[in-house]
Amino acid sequence: MARKDAIEKLRLTLRKRRDALIRSAIGDLSLLQDRPSKTGDVLDAVADTVQSELNSQLLEVESRELQAIDEAIERLDQGNYGDCEGCSKPIPLTRLRAVPYARECIECHRLAEKRKSHPAAMLNRVFESYQADTA
Ligand SMILES: [Zn+2]
Numbered sequence: 018m019a020r021k022d023a024i025e026k027l028r029l030t031l032r033k034r035r036d037a038l039i040r041s042a043i044g045d046l047s048l049l050q051d052r053p054s055k056t057g058d059v060l061d062a063v064a065d066t067v068q069s070e071l072n073s074q075l076l077e078v079e080s081r082e083l084q085a086i087d088e089a090i091e092r093l094d095q096g097n098y099g100d101c102e103g104c105s106k107p108i109p110l111t112r113l114r115a116v117p118y119a120r121e122c123i124e125c126h127r128l129a130e131k132r133k134s135h136p137a138a139m140l141n142r143v144f145e146s147y148q149a150d151t152a
Contacts, residue, residue, distance in 0.1 A: 020099070023110050027117045028093050034117070035086045038079050045076045082118075089118035101125050 048069075092098040099108050103125025112119055121129065132138060 020107070020110065024093070024099055024113070027098075027113055028090070031086050031089055031093070031117050035083065035090070038083050038086070042076055042079045042083070045072045045079070048072050085118040088120075103128065 089098060099113055100106070101108050101122040102120045104122065106122060108119055108122045112123055119126070
């Protein structure tokens with residue numbers, strides 16, 4: 018199959034994944050909002066808090082993926098989908114099929130991960146989360 022056809026197929030994959038994510042995110046949101054304020058058991062309250070914490074974390078992951086998918090669809094429309102942002106070579110279809118919103122080929126992705134786990138970068142992340150906690 019030509020790369021172009023394969024990429025058009027991936028567009029469908031992205032759209033389907035996008036729909037599923039939106040439906041699931043709406044579900045999470047309504048769970049977060051529909052929680053009645055119970056005056057009952059303390060344990061119930063704790064369970065509720067934990068559940069809503071889990072839901073909001075899930076929601077965050079979903080919204081991040083949703084954003085990645087939106088950007089991938091944008092790149093599809095602009096015609097630069099599937100080009101690595103690191104080395105500008107075409108990202109292999111096997112990788113795109115596994116991660117349809119990948120922006121980098123696996124080599125560039127690994128390089129980026131390595132940079133992220135560099136001690137200086139890790140220190141930066143710790144600092145950022147500390148700031149977020151105290152904000
Ligand atoms: Zn690359």
